[in-house]
Amino acid sequence: MKRYYPKNGRVILHVDMNSFYASVEMAYDPSLKGKPLAIAGDPKQRKGIVVTCSYEARKFGVKTTMPIWEAKKRCPELIVKPPNFDRYRTLSQAIFNILREYTHLVEPVSIDEGYMDITESYEWGTPIEIAEDIQKRLQNELDLPSSIGIAPNKFLAKMASNMKKPMGITILRKRDVPVRLWPLPVEEMHGVGEKTAAKLRTIGIQTIGDLAKANDIQLRSLLGIIGVRLRERANGRDDRKVDPESVNERKSIGNSMTLPQDAESEEELSEVTHKLAEKVSSRLKERGLLTTHLSVMIRFRNRHTITRSKKLDSPTDSVGDIQRISRALVLEHWNGTPVRLLGITAQDLVEKEEAYKQLDLFTYQKEAKIEPLLETMEKLKEKFGSQIIQKGFPRS
Template sequence: MSKWYPKKGRVIFHVDMNSFYASVEAAYDPKLKGKPIAVAGNPEERRGIIVTSSYEARAKGVKTTMPLWEARRLCPELIVMRPNFERYRAASKEMFKILSEITPNVQPVSIDEGYMDITECQDLGSPLEIAANIQNRIANELDLPCSIGIAPNKFLAKMASDMKKPMGITVLRKRDLPKKLWPLKVEEMYGVGSKTAEKLNGINVHTIEDLVSTDVYQLKRLLGINGERLKNRAIGIDPSPVDPDAVYDFKSIGSSETLPNDTVEETEIKRLFRNLARNVARRLKRKQAVGRSVQIMIRFHDRRTITRSVKLPNYLEDEDEIFAVSNDLFEQNWNGDPIRLLGITIQDVAEKKEIAHQLDLFTYEQEASKEGLYKAIDKLNEKYGKSTFIKLNSNQEDNQPRTSFQKDFLDDYKK
């Protein structure tokens, strides 16, 4: 076992569910197995895009973010389904439960992927045996496929899990990098987006090997500290820990939505802003958090996108306040062009328990006027239990995630 578990090194897994949404739908309805499936936002509308697709659909050329009309042209027999995030959340929770039974050192990073540090799991067998056990359990108990990368750090484990899909188990050691990693195009490297790749291509860095051989000072001039970080990762250096508590770290909470049609209709715009404000307020409530900055995003009909923000003197969390500030920002910055997408993000977010309740005169007057009510509620809570009073418009569904990008629920597997 010593060769697999070095005394001074780490053994890290990256577990990545394969075609997660489509796989969950096929597990839920076995009649869909082996068929080209796509999950798409707003499949009835012209702006619907592919969120994910099964491998049978991918074989026909269907890709994530592809317009639905194009996907149907490539694959006329494509079965298109709306996202069911409650279903995906339930599957995600069970998957992370399986991982946490191996080690408590599990770091979820999204609904369908996470890291594990199994350095102290020698009594469970070799890393390959542990990976095979995880993969088989997820397949047998949840009827879902996954790929697992095994490496000495998180970055290499992430790259390894992408090398064989579906149902792959890939080991990526530092000595393997010249053959397995460096020949890849630089845009295939985790952490390199299209804009970064374009900048790197501009200095003749086209492969990861080119990145490794480029002077670090040139990279820092081009990309700042990220240039040095990318080179370190490419040569196999990534000291970042697997942090089970990272799921609680958040700096912003937001919501965005694409309109079914480009519009200049103010009634429709305000309706969408109201919905977005409600979503953000719901998520703040779920996290027991507040924020001090409001940012809006406006994407116009020609895909031109602007963001505008304002920092407030006090924290906010209320739907009406979020809507009012967002709408005011919009009115100040909209030029009248047709709009395709709107978004609201609350930034400078903090948990309520971590901040002092600083009351200005106005807030103090509001709180003081409710003091008698609060005392009455406290007495009733003492008599009948907590949460005696719930807002009339609240319901269980309010706490459900609305998109895959929300991370509010990634600790559910611990509950």
């Protein structure tokens, strides 16, 4: 079997579970199979937003992050169930236990997807045979569908797994990139979101192929080091290794400042907090990382030092978010004593490419607050036309 594996390169699998939360609910309750199903918060009150939905629901236009009232409007027969995170974590552990039977080089990316380096796993068969065996086992043993990408690196494996859903297996080689990836719109590339795609279009980049051929200096000016990295990926190059320990090794990025004169007012503390937030944000963006946990350190004139932290609802590298949250922490725990040193640390870091909005029960409650407004806007548009409500801009 070794002849089916490259002599110098690697063979990477990206295993991506299909509609994971909905699939888990179907595995526990087979009567839900084949029906339009959405997992969302507080379904009895039609509040909250859709976390995920079955492919049957997607046919009606139901999408992730859509308010329940809108999903119900598009699909009156939609079955809405609340999330069961303990159940999802249990099944996630079972999934990765199966993957680790084939290789110790398994890197979880999130609860329902991960990378595998099977370069030395040839005793299990060819790469396609291993992928087929994994997919069958996940289906037969856990009753969970999956899609798998096979490629020489992580980026191409991720792109491949997205090409055929549900229950697909796709091989993507570097030589396939010009034909299979370059014609695609740039926003379909893993790691390019709507905002980044909009920026790229300002310099004439419409497709992945345009990005692959773009000028490095222009990209660096527009997006920083991330722009150059995206160009490399668009050309099918990615030297990141599959790291089993990455899920446990969440490094931090922090900055602290000993003040020339002790700060004695909220204005002074806010000014220092802003400077620190700018530095932390800049370093996060340089490394392509987002933080999910912020902490502040306050050292008073008497050298007494405290640290306080806050978990974030969604990953961020925004200087505004970091400054706002850090400032609130500082002012909440400042006792009026002059401050000698302030520090901000971004913790529990995730790669920007892999980050996704964490939709938990707390997020549902926050999102639900704006639903009455959204519903009213929708009714106005239906009655008076889509142009009746436009986005407003502040006057200068």
